[in-house]
Amino acid sequence: MTxxxxxxxxxxxxxxxxxxxxxxxxxxxxxxxHHQKSLSFADRAALEEGWDGEQNWIPADAEKIxxxxxxxxxxxxxxxxxxxxxxxxxxxxxxxxxxxxxxxSGAPDVYKIDTVFACGSWTVARTDDGWLxxxxxxxxxxxxxxxx
Numbered sequence: 001m002t003x004x005x006x007x008x009x010x011x012x013x014x015x016x017x018x019x020x021x022x023x024x025x026x027x028x029x030x031x032x033x034h035h036q037k038s039l040s041f042a043d044r045a046a047l048e049e050g051w052d053g054e055q056n057w058i059p060a061d062a063e064k065i066x067x068x069x070x071x072x073x074x075x076x077x078x079x080x081x082x083x084x085x086x087x088x089x090x091x092x093x094x095x096x097x098x099x100x101x102x103x104x105s106g107a108p109d110v111y112k113i114d115t116v117f118a119c120g121s122w123t124v125a126r127t128d129d130g131w132l133x134x135x136x137x138x139x140x141x142x143x144x145x146x147x148x
Contacts (some may be wrong), residue, residue, distance in 0.1 A: 036102065039067040039078065057091055057119035057133060059084035068102035074121070074136055079104040081130040091119035094144040098123050100134030107132050118145040 041047040043063045047055060053069065059082040067078035077100040096116040100107075108127055117124040123137035 035070055035072045036068050037071055039065070039069055039076075041065040054120060054122065054135070057086060057117075057122050057124055058082075059086065059131070062130070066106075067104055070101075075101045075134075077102045077104050077107070077132070077134040079107045079127070079130070079132050083130075086117050086119065086124060086131070089146055091117040091124060092144050092146050094118045094141055096123065096125070097138040097140050098134070098136075100132075102134075104132070110134075116141070118142060120145050120147050 039051060041050060043065070044055075044058055044060055047058065047062070047065050051069075053074075053076055058065075058078070058080065061084050062080040062082045065078055065080040067076060069076040093115060094117070096110065096113055099110045108125065110125060110132070113125050118137065118141045119133070121137060121142055122133045122135045123141050124131050124133040
């Protein structure tokens with residue numbers, strides 16, 4: 001009889017985990033099951049305040065920043081709107097040799113892109129209304145970056 005309360009508590013805990021994941025939405029499930037989290041920022045200032053990843057390639061006018069980041073590694077992909085060019089002191093044009101590990105809704109098919117920008121550990125591709133960036137990139141791309 002002394003095992004019954006412990007058994008009930010264990011069963012209740014096992015039932016509460018899926019309920020908690022459902023109640024908090026898909027992002028909590030993704031973080032636990034897929035080791036990734038969604039990123040969403042209104043603009044560059046919000047990104048700087050809410051995310052500690054490398055940001056030096058992101059133009060000052062960036063807005064509607066969406067992406068996915070690993071919760072266990074540096075793998076990240078960001079899609080953003082921007083009318084500005086990339087800073088040539090940070091990014092250099094090169095041949096694409098890598099691809100993002102995650103897909104962001106609305107992003108172009110990177111396998112149809114031949115030329116990208118190497119921005120340190122990030123590879124950045126032009127989109128119709130801004131930029132798509134991912135990290136890590138290939139060592140060959142990183143070597144092309146002005147800050148390599």
